[in-house]
Amino acid sequence: MPSTQPLLAAEGVRKVFGAGNIEVVAVDKVDLQVSAGELVLIMGPSGSGKTTLLSMLGGLLRPTAGRIWIAGEELTALSERRLPEVRRRLVGFVFQSFNLLEALTATENVEVALDVAGKRGSEARKSAIDVLSRLGLAERLSFRPRSLSGGEKQRVAVARALVNQTRLLLADEPTANLDARHGREVMFLLREVARDGGRAVVVVSHDERIRAVADRVLWLEDGRMVEVGRLVEDPVCRMQVDVTRSVYLDHQGRRLHFCSEGCRREFEETPDSFVVTPTVTAAHGPPGGSR
Numbered sequence: 001m002p003s004t005q006p007l008l009a010a011e012g013v014r015k016v017f018g019a020g021n022i023e024v025v026a027v028d029k030v031d032l033q034v035s036a037g038e039l040v041l042i043m044g045p046s047g048s049g050k051t052t053l054l055s056m057l058g059g060l061l062r063p064t065a066g067r068i069w070i071a072g073e074e075l076t077a078l079s080e081r082r083l084p085e086v087r088r089r090l091v092g093f094v095f096q097s098f099n100l101l102e103a104l105t106a107t108e109n110v111e112v113a114l115d116v117a118g119k120r121g122s123e124a125r126k127s128a129i130d131v132l133s134r135l136g137l138a139e140r141l142s143f144r145p146r147s148l149s150g151g152e153k154q155r156v157a158v159a160r161a162l163v164n165q166t167r168l169l170l171a172d173e174p175t176a177n178l179d180a181r182h183g184r185e186v187m188f189l190l191r192e193v194a195r196d197g198g199r200a201v202v203v204v205s206h207d208e209r210i211r212a213v214a215d216r217v218l219w220l221e222d223g224r225m226v227e228v229g230r231l232v233e234d235p236v237c238r239m240q241v242d243v244t245r246s247v248y249l250d251h252q253g254r255r256l257h258f259c260s261e262g263c264r265r266e267f268e269e270t271p272d273s274f275v276v277t278p279t280v281t282a283a284h285g286p287p288g289g290s291r
Ligand SMILES: Nc1ncnc2c1ncn2[C@@H]1O[C@H](COP(=O)(O)OP(=O)(O)OP(=O)(O)O)[C@@H](O)[C@H]1O
Pocket: 017, 018, 024, 025, 026, 044, 045, 046, 047, 048, 049, 050, 051, 052, 053, 096
């Protein structure tokens, strides 16, 4: 059971990119609490602000407004000088784009993460090899990123984030390039990290398999958390569908939700033969918004 003390907390978090008429509100009014022992999954359409939110939670990006705490330490109150040290100590991050160092081997890429945390030498090498082997990369230890497949690179990125055993692990699409077996392996590792007392995992993913091991699923849409379980009508079969579990389609500036691929396909073929009721969520901004 997760303890009640939040390991990660966010309050009124907002991020605006650009200014004037090119201003993008990527994340807005996000409140979040994650307890030790929890694995929280954040889902949502492409461009809904998941990476932006995760980057702020991990102290990689400063929010425009709002506050973030990890293990009682307020990230948003730290100076630029102090932030990297706190981040290194508390956060492991799996980047959507891997961010591996091209000149280094798989093992060295993981060792770099240990090095910045002050761990070096044969002990560090052993930890790096252990975690890479657990992720099925024992035969790829001395390969450089250019010789690794997308899925292998992804597993090196996961290994690098895991190796320091930080209190908080943030992972952006950690299984996106993996086949069923390796995806399951990563998923169970994340599950194990969360269960391992005092640690928490926040995963951003479209992967339904992660839902199976998640304690909670949060849904982000247009930068805001949407209540999980909110029901809207499938315009084809008229069934009520949960927005967080449905198949969707952006159609004429609105986001339509369907119970299945079949219903979406039917809609796409003859959109004019279906009446879209106003209960459907807008694709951008609040229902009735002008964008
Ligand atoms: N540095 C930036 N400057 C301007 N706009 C940005 C920047 N980073 C992200 N955005 C915009 O903010 C919004 C949210 O982007 P974000 O990358 O967080 O989405 P996402 O939910 O992670 O999408 P995906 O599922 O495709 O990875 C998008 O509209 C994006 O274009």
